[in-house]
Amino acid sequence: MSAPDRGLRAHVVVPDRGVDVRLEVGPDECVALVGPNGAGKSTVVEALAGLLRTRGGSVVLAGRELTAVPTHRRRVGLVAQRPDLFAHRSVAGNVAFGPRATGASGREARHRSATALAAVGAAGLADRSPATLSGGQAQRVAVARALATDPALLLLDEPTTALDVDARAEVRDALRTARSGRPTLLVTHDPLEAVALADRVVVLQDGRVVEAGTTDAVLRRPRTPFSASFSGLVLVPGTATATGIAPDGGGELASGTHTVPPGRPAVAALHPTAVRVRPDGSGVVRTVTAVEPRDGLVRVRAGDLVADVTVATAAALGLAPGATIGLAVDPDEVSVYDPAGA
Template sequence: MTLHARLIVERPRFRLDVELTVAAGQVVALLGPNGAGKTTALRAMAGLTPITDGRVYLDGRPLHTMPVEQRPIGVVFQDYLLFPHLSALDNVAFGPRCQGASKRESRRTAGEWLERVGLSEYAGVRPRRLSGGQAQRVALARALAVHPRLLLLDEPLAALDAHTRLTVRSQLRAHLADFDGATVLVTHDPLDAMVLADHLVVIEEGAIVQQGTPAQVARRPRTDYVARLVGLNLYRATAHAEGVTAGGVVFSVAEPLPEPATGPVFVAFRPSAVALYRSRPDGTPRNLWRAVIDGMERHGDNVRIHLNGPIAAGADVTPAAVADLGLAAGQEVWAAVKATETYAYPA
């Protein structure tokens, strides 16, 4: 493994304690709500935040005992931190120059990297004349120009507008695929994480609460934060012979639970799988409950209905369904989910 880190940072009323392993060529995304400790972990790996305890090994070498300037690390900060008085070329050349390369060699290396990120024609342009997407690519080129073994990205797309973000995300994915070192990405955007990362690590209140591939995390969230992140309704429930019960609602599920099929489980389903009715539908009472509409809001092309009742849930319905059913805040409805759309897994 290229990177192995145990990071402990203690502050008044906050403690970060996480362990990370990243293989060569792998992209690991740190996800979590504001204040969870994501950026603190990133800065601790870079040596910009002192660790209270722990260790950071890169290619078998202890980084935590090395001066910051000697660590083979490239960093792209959220606001890029380009030198405003230097051209794009000289910004990228700064790292190789600090490593002892001659001015001519540093500028040659910088030119090669600007060409790789598609900005050769902007070599003489200063940061204030660059767009957000161009500045992000210059910052990435500057980080990679020092030939790092570890690349740290702190919300690298957060400063971009939605249209630019789409394009730059695709470009960044291609550049990361060519990087043979370890990459750690901090983001709060689930789409950035799902598109760019091979492995997700979710941090809440300074600790890892879940990790796995994007598909594993998306399919089986283990906290409310992760469920909201991937757009699922999630409940702690109890499995028993008759099914799975959450908040008094009995659910039938798509797949049988592993034996023994009793005890604490999670049950999850997508808001788009929830059907709403003005009166109680005919058929089985399972996966069916009475609720009150707590609020409504646009959600993409649909309307997100917030339901209160024995369980709180989100339901995504079309604007036409809202009109046909005459849905409004405070109204009582019946909610139902098909068993084929409902999943349960051990807690």
């Protein structure tokens, strides 16, 4: 079997939910599936896992058509938000359950369990009861449980959402091991998780793919409002100039990265923390429309521009709705490009 045949090609069609999504995942590739709530991410995961009946479309995995294949015969591993371990089984017993359920002997199942636990750094937990595990430990066991079945496809459905920061880091290490050598689909709301695990990002909205590209391309040069928000960036529409962009709201921003010919539609991507508020009103002049707290800073919205400043700065400048301010951004912090991707 050639390498491309070990990947995933899927067309998920669920009219009742307004979902019509085409996906391809290479044999050793992780694709992050992102989008706002209700975009269709969970529907795609359920369809690929065989938990949801689809109407039309197809799921082809490693050259096998799986559309009519029941869940337990698909060779699909799923790691969800909650580990949902069997309370009456030891950690080793939980991980061995999958191989046993698919016909492995007791000896083989125990071997697979031990191997999978070692792969995610959880060998020392084998004899523990699930009730004694921390959240991060339990999720690593859930990853091992999926690995023990030797899945042809790995589905990661927001696998670290319920964990604290420290636990997320250790589980990401386990997921990095688990995704190696097999097609993996990662549903996440965490850009750091996408950076750590994914080769490509696919953006869903209203049940359709609206943007796709390498992780670096989507995070650095987003083309939709959601992907910009996911990346922590702000998109400023306007017209390209010789040195940057003239925003639709007036003024001009210089850019160290601009390839769009002058006069053509363009967008500028910039991070709110890179925007400086100038008390003398120089720079791009805007009227403050909103001031709101955000992650220990103050987010100042001024039309099409957004600046994150310290509380002390906001107080010193008297920032409030209706105030006229000047905004400046270092050219190296502004990326100008064609929003259509041409």
